[in-house]
Each structure stands twice: as C-alpha cells, then as structure tokens.
Amino acid sequence: MRILHTSDWHIGRSFHGHATLDALRGVLAALTAQVREHEVDVVIVAGDVFDSATPSAECYTLLTDALAGLSDAGAHLVVTSGNHDSAARLGFQAELLRAGIHVVTRPEQVGTPISIDDEHGSVHFYGIPYLEPAIVRRLWPEVTSQQKALGQAMSLIRADLAERGGRSVAIAHCFVAGVEPTPHLEREIRQGSLDLVPLAVLDGPDYVALGHIHGRQRLSDRVRYAGAPLHYSFGEADKPRGSWLVELDGEGYASAQWLDLPVPRRLTTLRAPLDELLTDERFGEFADAWVCAQYTDATPQLDTMRRLQARFPHCATVIHTPEGVPAHDGRTYAGRVREARSEVELFDAFLTHVRAGEGATDAEIGVIRELIGEHVLAEASA
CATH class of the missing domain: 3.60.21.10 (Metallo-dependent phosphatases)
Structure with missing residues (x-):
C-alpha cells in the first residue's frame, strides 16, 4: 500500500x-x-x-x-x-x-x-x-x-x-x-x-x-x-x-x-545597509522573491518599506538590525535629560536615546541651533 x-x-x-x-x-x-x-x-x-x-x-x-x-x-x-x-x-x-x-x-x-x-x-x-x-x-x-x-x-x-x-x-x-x-x-x-x-x-x-x-x-x-x-x-x-x-x-x-512540492515564490532574507539593498547588483536576482529586508544602518531610516518595494515588489517585512552601534554607556534617557545644560543638549539626549546611542551630528546641531534661535526671536517679539 x-x-x-x-x-x-x-x-x-x-x-x-x-x-x-x-x-x-x-x-x-x-x-x-x-x-x-x-x-x-x-x-x-x-x-x-x-x-x-x-x-x-x-x-x-x-x-x-x-x-x-x-x-x-x-x-x-x-x-x-x-x-x-x-x-x-x-x-x-x-x-x-x-x-x-x-x-x-x-x-x-x-x-x-x-x-x-x-x-x-x-x-x-x-x-x-x-x-x-x-x-x-x-x-x-x-x-x-x-x-x-x-x-x-x-x-x-x-x-x-x-x-x-x-x-x-x-x-x-x-x-x-x-x-x-x-x-x-x-x-x-x-x-x-x-x-x-x-x-x-x-x-x-x-x-x-x-x-x-x-x-x-x-x-x-x-x-x-x-x-x-x-x-x-x-x-x-x-x-x-x-x-x-x-x-x-x-x-x-x-x-x-x-x-x-513546488515553491510558488521563494523566500529570502537580505541583510545590508539600506543603500546597498536598494542599489547593489548582487541583490538583483531577488526581485521576484518574498523578501525579508534587514537593514543594518546605525540609525533608523525613513520610508523604508516603500523604497524597498520599488526594487523588491514582494518585500514583505523590513527589520532594523543596526551594526556598529556605539556601546551603551549605562545612562538612561531620564539621566541624560537631567544632565543637559542647554536646549541643544536636550535635543542631543533625545536623538541619542531614539537612535541607539548616536547623538546629533554637527550639521544637525547647526539646524537645531538655528531653530532654537528662531524660536527665541519669536518669543522676544511677541
């Protein structure tokens, strides 16, 4: 039988x-x-x-x-x-x-x-x-x-x-x-x-x-x-x-x-920085696969699913798995806020908390100072 x-x-x-x-x-x-x-x-x-x-x-x-x-x-x-x-x-x-x-x-x-x-x-x-x-x-x-x-x-x-x-x-x-x-x-x-x-x-x-x-x-x-x-x-x-x-x-x-049995659509997990996932030729063969994209940038990126689906139409899930993240110094977000001596440092404490230890860059600090300055001027003229 x-x-x-x-x-x-x-x-x-x-x-x-x-x-x-x-x-x-x-x-x-x-x-x-x-x-x-x-x-x-x-x-x-x-x-x-x-x-x-x-x-x-x-x-x-x-x-x-x-x-x-x-x-x-x-x-x-x-x-x-x-x-x-x-x-x-x-x-x-x-x-x-x-x-x-x-x-x-x-x-x-x-x-x-x-x-x-x-x-x-x-x-x-x-x-x-x-x-x-x-x-x-x-x-x-x-x-x-x-x-x-x-x-x-x-x-x-x-x-x-x-x-x-x-x-x-x-x-x-x-x-x-x-x-x-x-x-x-x-x-x-x-x-x-x-x-x-x-x-x-x-x-x-x-x-x-x-x-x-x-x-x-x-x-x-x-x-x-x-x-x-x-x-x-x-x-x-x-x-x-x-x-x-x-x-x-x-x-x-x-x-x-x-x-x-046949596999209607193969599955793959791709892991790399987001720019590589979007442009590197080595990932081109997976355009028709179900894709789990793990991007390794140190900080979260914007609009990742839409951008990835433009290259991988069947991208089903996106996961942020950062590499090279600075070691945790043991301080909590509340502790960083208490230690902040200025509004710029408050912004930096927030960014450090939400970006896995990466604080504000010099360019971002410039933007923050510009925005804070505009805010101060607006209050002074009110």
Missing part, C-alpha cells in the same frame, strides 16, 4: 498580510498530480487543515476542491483535526462526504480504525484529532496534559490492534520529543512544558504520521513529520516543502520517500 503523508495545510493563513489561497491551490494541484503519478492508495492530512476555527467560504471551497481532486485521482483520504481547526466545523459534513473520504475530529473516534484493504489484507488507520486536555477530560478524567492525552489515545489504539491484528498507521497532531530544535517552531509549541510527548508513547503502529511542525522531520523510520505544503514564515525558508510517500508491504513498514 502506498500512503502519501501530508499535514498542516493551514488553508486561509496569510503571509505578512498577503493571501495564500491561490498559491496553496496550485501546490495542492501538484500534490494531486503526484498521487496519480505514484498510484497512491491513501492520502493522510495530519491536522491543521484550516488556519482558523472560523474559515471563510473561500477556504471551504478550496478544501472541497482539493479533497475531490485527490479522490478523483484514485486515493482514499484520512483527515484529522489540528489545534487550529474547529473540530465541529471540520467534522460536521463528514457523514455527507463521498465514499473514501474520512474525517476524524472527535475523541470518541479514537481507537476505532478506518480499515482499507490491499492485496495483503487490511491496513488500519487510527486517526487522533488534536486532544486539548481541558476538553477531553470529560471523556478521560485522568488526562491533564498532552502526554497523558496521547498516552490514553495510543493505549486505546494498541488494545484495539491487539484484538484486530494486521498492519496499522496512527495519525496525530502534537509536539513529540526529539524534534530538531529551531527558533521557528510552530507558534503554539511550548517546548519543555506539558505539551511535550515522549517518542515512546507512539510505540505500536507500523507508521505514525505526525502534524504540527512545519518542516519535515524524521524521528525514526516509522515516525515522521511531513511539514506544511507552503512556507508560512521566513524562518521556514530553508525547509523543503513536500510530503512522505510511505510504502507498506505485507509485513508492515517497508520504505519512505520524500516527494518535493
């Missing part, structure tokens, strides 16, 4: 204020083509189908089109809810979907598999929706953490599998210990807190398809994250987009192959 493991579609998420629906539609069309090309039997979507608990009508349309296209390509689908999804909204139409599309959103469904046959018999797919401890406690009173929630779910799965027998796949949306640490993990993750799930909790099935992390990761041959199909932050720019093509033979897990 060939299984395509994907996750974290986040339908409806914006990228620095820019809509991503059209880009995601194109990527999911490419994924559908891969399903046909590789004769995939089952497509898994491991949570965070939507980005919001209240998706727009356009988001539902995209999901409907994507599921129908994957089904038309010959695959069964098993979809679970993630922490971004409203389980009720994602699951309310589950019974109305065409045959072969299965949506698991309720904790009561845990432990009851979706069984799909191949030439070797049945493969049992155990979907685990995102299990918020405060919500599932009504069903499992002892659950106080993600670890306990996943532990309870996997206990039910192992108990059912012990009676049922055969090959199995579990699908979960959680943060599992052993994930490569990066500063750009999915925004809800709180590493080191109750959300951490030990890898051993997932023992049992032949393969565990995980969602929640936006970059692909292999925790073991049989436990993997597929990541998101689009880049949703500049911190993910170096992570490939795609899915795992997993093959089960008659004995269980046989292999996993990574299938790349």
Whole structure:
C-alpha cells in the first residue's frame, strides 16, 4: 500500500498580510498530480487543515476542491483535526462526504480504525484529532496534559490492534520529543512544558504520521513529520516543502520517500545597509522573491518599506538590525535629560536615546541651533 503523508495545510493563513489561497491551490494541484503519478492508495492530512476555527467560504471551497481532486485521482483520504481547526466545523459534513473520504475530529473516534484493504489484507488507520486536555477530560478524567492525552489515545489504539491484528498507521497532531530544535517552531509549541510527548508513547503502529511542525522531520523510520505544503514564515525558508510517500508491504513498514512540492515564490532574507539593498547588483536576482529586508544602518531610516518595494515588489517585512552601534554607556534617557545644560543638549539626549546611542551630528546641531534661535526671536517679539 502506498500512503502519501501530508499535514498542516493551514488553508486561509496569510503571509505578512498577503493571501495564500491561490498559491496553496496550485501546490495542492501538484500534490494531486503526484498521487496519480505514484498510484497512491491513501492520502493522510495530519491536522491543521484550516488556519482558523472560523474559515471563510473561500477556504471551504478550496478544501472541497482539493479533497475531490485527490479522490478523483484514485486515493482514499484520512483527515484529522489540528489545534487550529474547529473540530465541529471540520467534522460536521463528514457523514455527507463521498465514499473514501474520512474525517476524524472527535475523541470518541479514537481507537476505532478506518480499515482499507490491499492485496495483503487490511491496513488500519487510527486517526487522533488534536486532544486539548481541558476538553477531553470529560471523556478521560485522568488526562491533564498532552502526554497523558496521547498516552490514553495510543493505549486505546494498541488494545484495539491487539484484538484486530494486521498492519496499522496512527495519525496525530502534537509536539513529540526529539524534534530538531529551531527558533521557528510552530507558534503554539511550548517546548519543555506539558505539551511535550515522549517518542515512546507512539510505540505500536507500523507508521505514525505526525502534524504540527512545519518542516519535515524524521524521528525514526516509522515516525515522521511531513511539514506544511507552503512556507508560512521566513524562518521556514530553508525547509523543503513536500510530503512522505510511505510504502507498506505485507509485513508492515517497508520504505519512505520524500516527494518535493513546488515553491510558488521563494523566500529570502537580505541583510545590508539600506543603500546597498536598494542599489547593489548582487541583490538583483531577488526581485521576484518574498523578501525579508534587514537593514543594518546605525540609525533608523525613513520610508523604508516603500523604497524597498520599488526594487523588491514582494518585500514583505523590513527589520532594523543596526551594526556598529556605539556601546551603551549605562545612562538612561531620564539621566541624560537631567544632565543637559542647554536646549541643544536636550535635543542631543533625545536623538541619542531614539537612535541607539548616536547623538546629533554637527550639521544637525547647526539646524537645531538655528531653530532654537528662531524660536527665541519669536518669543522676544511677541
């Protein structure tokens, strides 16, 4: 059996204020083509189908089109809810979907598999929706953490599998210990807190398809994250987009192959003084990329976004990351004001405070003195 493991579609998420629906539609069309090309039997979507608990009508349309296209390509689908999804909204139409599309959103469904046959018999797919401890406690009173929630779910799965027998796949949306640490993990993750799930909790099935992390990761041959199909932050720019093509033979897990998905628009972070970003030829190749511009001038510059977008139309964010800033002398702004002996020194104290330690230049002091002189003359004539 060939299984395509994907996750974290986040339908409806914006990228620095820019809509991503059209880009995601194109990527999911490419994924559908891969399903046909590789004769995939089952497509898994491991949570965070939507980005919001209240998706727009356009988001539902995209999901409907994507599921129908994957089904038309010959695959069964098993979809679970993630922490971004409203389980009720994602699951309310589950019974109305065409045959072969299965949506698991309720904790009561845990432990009851979706069984799909191949030439070797049945493969049992155990979907685990995102299990918020405060919500599932009504069903499992002892659950106080993600670890306990996943532990309870996997206990039910192992108990059912012990009676049922055969090959199995579990699908979960959680943060599992052993994930490569990066500063750009999915925004809800709180590493080191109750959300951490030990890898051993997932023992049992032949393969565990995980969602929640936006970059692909292999925790073991049989436990993997597929990541998101689009880049949703500049911190993910170096992570490939795609899915795992997993093959089960008659004995269980046989292999996993990574299938790349197209990147509609590449992402890059450019770092240099503002004038270099605006004029240096070495940045010309990024005119069509999503750009995070980090300008390193010692002081903030004016109208940076408009100026940068004239060269990089898809500049999405501008960050001031000064280099060569004078060392802080330990004085506070209030202290500088108290020490000022003239109006010129008051201006200089203010500029030093707002410009990361760089006070007024000689030219600026001249302008300040001229303005102060005009002010004094105006008061004297009043």
